[in-house]
Amino acid sequence: MKSLSLFIACSVMFVGASFNRPAEIEFTNQTIDMGMVVSDLDASVKFYTEVLGFKEAGGFSVPKETATDAGLTDGLGLEIKVLALGDEKTATKLKLMTPKTKSKGADHAFIHSQLGVSYITLHVADTGAVMKKLEAYSVKPIAKGPVELPESLAKGVYLTVVRDPDGNLVELVGPKE
Numbered sequence: 001m002k003s004l005s006l007f008i009a010c011s012v013m014f015v016g017a018s019f020n021r022p023a024e025i026e027f028t029n030q031t032i033d034m035g036m037v038v039s040d041l042d043a044s045v046k047f048y049t050e051v052l053g054f055k056e057a058g059g060f061s062v063p064k065e066t067a068t069d070a071g072l073t074d075g076l077g078l079e080i081k082v083l084a085l086g087d088e089k090t091a092t093k094l095k096l097m098t099p100k101t102k103s104k105g106a107d108h109a110f111i112h113s114q115l116g117v118s119y120i121t122l123h124v125a126d127t128g129a130v131m132k133k134l135e136a137y138s139v140k141p142i143a144k145g146p147v148e149l150p151e152s153l154a155k156g157v158y159l160t161v162v163r164d165p166d167g168n169l170v171e172l173v174g175p176k177e
Contacts, residue, residue, distance in 0.1 A: 029090060030090070031090045031091070031092055031093075032092070033092070033093040033094075033095060034092075034093070034094050034095065034117075034120065035080075035094075035095040035097060036094060036095070036096055036097070036168065037097055037098065037099065037103055038096050038097070038098055038164075038165070038166050039098065039102070039103070039105075039165075039166050040098070040165060040166075041079060041081060041096060041097075041098045043165045044081075044096045044164060044165055044166065045081050045083070045096060047137075047139075047164050047165050048083050048094060048096070048164070049083060050137065051133060051134065051137045051139055052122065052170065053085075053133075054083035054084060054085060054094060055083065055084050055085075055086070055087070056081065056082070056083060057082045057083060057084040057093060058081075058082045059079070059080055059081040059082055060080055060082075061077060061078065061079055061080070062077060062078040062080065063077050064076055064077040073099060076099040076100050076101055077099070077100055078097045078098070078099055078100075079097065079098050080095050080096065080097040081095070081096045081097075082094075082095050082096075083095075083096065085122075094120075105166065105167065106167075106168075108163070108167045108168055108169055111169060118169060119161070119168070119169035119170065119171050120168075120169075120170055120171065121171040121172075121173060122170065122171070122172050122173070123173050123174055124172050124173065124174035125174055125175075126174065126175065126176065126177045127146050127158040127160060127172065127174045127175065127176040127177075128176045128177050129177070130160070130172055130174070131146060131160065134160075134162060139162050139163075140162070141160045141161060141162055142161045142162065142163065142169075143161070145158075145159065145160035145161055145162075146158035146159060146160040146172075146176065147159050147160070148176075149173075156175050156176075157173060157174060157175055158173070158174065158175065158176050159171065159172070159173055160172040160173075
């Protein structure tokens, strides 16, 4: 009888616990939009659109009161340009923003140089074509890029790492035609 009582008590606790679980978060979009603070908005927009092929998808200003109340800044407004990797609603968006002050730079010597977001990855259709475009804009790969990945990772796929105007690392991954 003791074991039956224990079983019932445990079952009630288990059932009760399952009803008290928090609701799962429902996402309205499965694409992550990224924000990046830049020192020169125009130079960064030019790099990401002309060199890497993003499309301008609008822009907006965030008044200092809103930015402060939301916890984005400590009393500064923001100018934001939105760039997208395509025309689809779910295309990845990169929000380039500049505050009305000089911001300190991050340590982007290597991807492991500091904690936090260290680089973005763009999957390209033709690494060779991307390399020609980079050369036309005098953007040089870091180290020996493009480097062919080991077959165990991805056969025929190349990796190139470049820096944007603020030194942020951009990883380009794709085949070479």
